[in-house]
Amino acid sequence: MKNVIETDRLTKRFGIFTAVDQISFEVEEGEIFGFLGANGAGKTTAMRMLCGLSVPTSGKARVAGFDVYKQQEEIKKHIGYMSQKFSLYNDLKVWENIRLFGGIYGLSKKQIAAKTEEFLYALGLESERDTMVNSLPLGWKQKLAFSVAVIHEPRIVFLDEPTGGVDPVTRRQFWELIYQASARGITTFVTTHYMDEAEYCNRVSIMVDGRIEAFNTPSALKITFKANNMNEVFHALARKAQRIDN
């Protein structure tokens, strides 16, 4: 298996505060990788460095084979991103959102038209083509946002708490989309609060106070921590946290 993300003692400091403290890990191609941690543990900062939004203080990292210091523009072409805030435009219609992001990622008109049909069919949104995204239910918006995030078939898609605020059934449907993308070879890098979702990942890492304290498959972690589920694993680790939860 090839690694699509490799970090080596990657660190980000803001003044005297070390948000991310020498993390080293690899993510394999096609893998669904869960990046867990309490609020303020440094997940988002780490993810921002990998996406080229933030320059690391020290350490090394390669994403899709490109260096995060020098080749940020190349990285951006090969990743998709869905933020924890909702990442579509509310005042654009469903098909206009698809066209916009298709355009941003440089797809041709033909490709965009094909993708639009594909998404609308796959998500069961055919009748909502001209609906303003504003009036879609949150679960649909999130599924659409995910589809748009992988519109250009990136090597890796970064999902920052993508399923916040929706019910377990909708979350399950959302994860179906992730599995489908994974089957096409798209690597998923996902942060989440929901420990039931952590179980869906191939491998997870758990960050505590800027460091990676655990890194393995969910089943191996459960054995190591003698836990029944990921929730117990997470709490066993998070209890050690020194930082005040923000």
Added chain:
Amino acid sequence: MRQFGSFIRKEFYHILRDKRTMTILLLMPIILIILFGYAITTEIKQSPFVVLDNSFDTRTNQLIEQLQASEYFTLYSKVSNVEEIENLFRQGKIRMALVVSPTNDLQILADATDPNEAAALIQYAQAILSSQLSTFNFQLSTHLLYNPQMKSAYNFVPGVMGLILILICAMMTSVGIVKEKEMGTMEVLLVSPMKPVYIVLAKATPYLLISLINIITILLLSRFLLEVPIVGSIWLVLGLSVLYALVALSLGLLISTITDTQQAAMLISWVVLMLPVMLLSGMIFPIENMPWILQIISDIVPAKWYIIAVKDVMIKGLGAETILKEIGILALMFVTLTALSVKRFKIRL
């Protein structure tokens, strides 16, 4: 280029679909021009006046005729004593009174509850009667107060242009960019291969276009409704407006880099942009009458230089060579502000 195209299209959708904002943006210049042109005006039209003639001289009738002939005054009545004048003033029936004494002293009385208006009335009357006044022993019964708007009735047209451009280019752009931050869509855009400079350019383009439409609206209104002649080159006025709009855009960009919420962007735009334009640009209050510290501050208000230049071109009909200083200052402001905000934009992200 396709990236940029699809992005600009998105910006137009945002603006066109926000009907309320769109309406405000397009109507505002019209409302402001009408407001300044008609409502907030010190121009005195058809002001009623009375005459108390104690001299029984035919020259008094000449005075009345001359005042009547102007569009500013109409004779309310002739009165026979001072008490009557006082009553009419109190009832608000008249705005000015002429009193001619038996010794041919001429006194002009005006209601100074509105000192600006009183001053204007007396100045107008004085001007109209100037040819006759030499034959009278002329004395005034009010103190003249400085009335800035007396200088020119079309002072405000360039001022309104300065205001609208700042409002639309700076405020709308900053709010537009900050809105994307607030919604979380900015992050998605920054992770995309789209260059930040395109994101900003695409944001600014529609507002630049709208403000040009507004400038043309204002020029048309002032030319055909207010009958303010455009003496100089219209292209120079438009060119100046574009330059000033660019300064405003870069200001808006700078504001967007230092704020995270739309409310904050709006507030800063008001305090840092709108108020100085209204108070310190010379649009309403003359700069030369300000304390020196405010005069210095007024130098960094872009609107001041824009208004000076537009007045020179539009009203005095001067050419580009006379406003090189203003053009230079505005260009310098644009370069500095853009450099600053590009730097800040990078630091932030």
